[in-house]
Amino acid sequence: MPKPLPLLTSPPPERRDAARNREALMEAAEALIKQHGVRGVTMDALAAAAGVGKGTVFRRFGSREGLMAAVLDHSETEWQAAVMGGPAPLGPGAPPMERLLAFGESRMLLNFKHAELIEAAGYPGQRSLQALSFTTMHVRYLLGELGVEGDLAYLATALVAPLELIVLRQQADRDQISTTRIVAGWTDLVHRVVRPD
Amino acid sequence: MPKPLPLLTSPPPERRDAARNREALMEAAEALIKQHGVRGVTMDALAAAAGVGKGTVFRRFGSREGLMAAVLDHSETEWQAAVMGGPAPLGPGAPPMERLLAFGESRMLLNFKHAELIEAAGYPGQRSLQALSFTTMHVRYLLGELGVEGDLAYLATALVAPLELIVLRQQADRDQISTTRIVAGWTDLVHRVVRPD
DNA sequence: GATCGAAACGGACCATAGTCCGTTTTCATT
DNA sequence: AATGAAAACGGACTATGGTCCGTTTCGATC
Numbered sequence: 001m002p003k004p005l006p007l008l009t010s011p012p013p014e015r016r017d018a019a020r021n022r023e024a025l026m027e028a029a030e031a032l033i034k035q036h037g038v039r040g041v042t043m044d045a046l047a048a049a050a051g052v053g054k055g056t057v058f059r060r061f062g063s064r065e066g067l068m069a070a071v072l073d074h075s076e077t078e079w080q081a082a083v084m085g086g087p088a089p090l091g092p093g094a095p096p097m098e099r100l101l102a103f104g105e106s107r108m109l110l111n112f113k114h115a116e117l118i119e120a121a122g123y124p125g126q127r128s129l130q131a132l133s134f135t136t137m138h139v140r141y142l143l144g145e146l147g148v149e150g151d152l153a154y155l156a157t158a159l160v161a162p163l164e165l166i167v168l169r170q171q172a173d174r175d176q177i178s179t180t181r182i183v184a185g186w187t188d189l190v191h192r193v194v195r196p197d
Numbered sequence: 198m199p200k201p202l203p204l205l206t207s208p209p210p211e212r213r214d215a216a217r218n219r220e221a222l223m224e225a226a227e228a229l230i231k232q233h234g235v236r237g238v239t240m241d242a243l244a245a246a247a248g249v250g251k252g253t254v255f256r257r258f259g260s261r262e263g264l265m266a267a268v269l270d271h272s273e274t275e276w277q278a279a280v281m282g283g284p285a286p287l288g289p290g291a292p293p294m295e296r297l298l299a300f301g302e303s304r305m306l307l308n309f310k311h312a313e314l315i316e317a318a319g320y321p322g323q324r325s326l327q328a329l330s331f332t333t334m335h336v337r338y339l340l341g342e343l344g345v346e347g348d349l350a351y352l353a354t355a356l357v358a359p360l361e362l363i364v365l366r367q368q369a370d371r372d373q374i375s376t377t378r379i380v381a382g383w384t385d386l387v388h389r390v391v392r393p394d
Numbered sequence: 395g396a397t398c399g400a401a402a403c404g405g406a407c408c409a410t411a412g413t414c415c416g417t418t419t420t421c422a423t424t
Numbered sequence: 425a426a427t428g429a430a431a432a433c434g435g436a437c438t439a440t441g442g443t444c445c446g447t448t449t450c451g452a453t454c
Contacts, residue, residue, distance in 0.1 A: 042409085
């Protein structure tokens with residue numbers, strides 16, 4: 001008798017023990033980070049706190065960076081919800097340009113807020129594509145609403161790039177640019193990109 | 198008798214043994230990287246290859262990331278020379294817009310070429326400000342030549358940001374954007390930023 | 395060229411990320 | 425409920441980044 005035919009490469013369901021441990025690990029990780037800071041959390045301590053073996057931690061997250069990336073993704077969920085369905089101007093309801101500018105400022109602040117975590121998550125080989133995609137997808141959508149012409153996928157990444165922590169750090173630390181000036185600069189950039197010929 | 202008065206906090210000169218070891222370390226590092234790849238180089242192996250103690254390696258570079266940053270800086274010197282004094286259009290002689298576009302493409306290719314090293318150098322807390330500054334300084338200068346008005350320091354960082362490896366990766370790997378399309382996109386971006394109202 | 399304080403050295407030592415593999419749990423099948 | 429294979433588990437083990445501190449080298453001064 002043939003099985004129910006996994007026609008599409010269906011994602012194999014998660015075993016109950018696996019799910020339980022994953023939840024325990026995420027919870028423990030967030031608690032430990034809140035308590036000791038990102039730096040102060042070791043993988044051994046995490047395993048102990050979650051009541052699992054170390055091997056389990058690494059099978060789940062692959063590496064320390066992977067773990068931090070998972071925590072980061074999880075903590076950005078709330079923000080994503082605010083962007084998708086929260087109050088205007090960040091959420092829907094405001095005109096696209098207002099939303100876009102609110103988005104930029106909000107994203108900048110969020111990246112500063114999560115700085116430790118972002119650095120600990122390392123280069124985004126690990127970081128979930130899901131979360132990384134979200135911001136550019138949203139910007140692309142808003143550019144469309146604004147009637148911008150051209151390679152919107154590229155322009156979206158180009159507008160999001162200056163909001164990445166790595167760039168913000170450069171501006172704030174090296175060039176001594178204040179956050180309000182960063183916001184003003186990004187606003188100007190957006191207008192230059194958006195305005196018709 | 199008072200000393201020659203170090204009026205300004207003059208950088209203390211480097212002792213001879215220190216200089217010798219630094220040179221040996223850089224040379225050994227480059228050789229080992231060429232031979233085993235960035236990943237395959239351990240700090241112990243480097244110390245051994247350079248014929249110094251491990252402590253010396255860490256006093257010099259602070260960390261593995263610091264070492265990789267130093268190697269990266271060193272390898273970018275050649276490129277910087279090409280930008281400052283090499284043949285047009287990358288070097289001086291061509292009109293500013295041509296130089297700027299040549300710069301963007303060249304920088305993109307360089308970042309791809311040095312990808313391994315850039316990742317190993319980690320977040321640029323370590324990476325020399327010198328090298329990081331160079332690109333934005335140059336772009337800022339070219340924007341000035343082009344008669345662009347506004348916050349040139351900010352605009353320069355904003356134009357350089359999409360050329361960072363972290364962003365290029367996102368475009369190439371996730372969004373499946375080809376390198377030629379990246380170049381075209383950046384060219385378009387530059388024109389939008391530069392063109393007068 | 396003898397003296398001395400400061401700077402650099404080196405390698406044993408420690409902390410922690412990541413691996414490995416024998417054991418246990420889960421769950422689909424009977 | 426019993427069975428068995430696949431998946432997950434756990435913790436001892438390894439590799440390597442990073443620290444520490446007693447020893448050595450340097451070079452300025454006399």
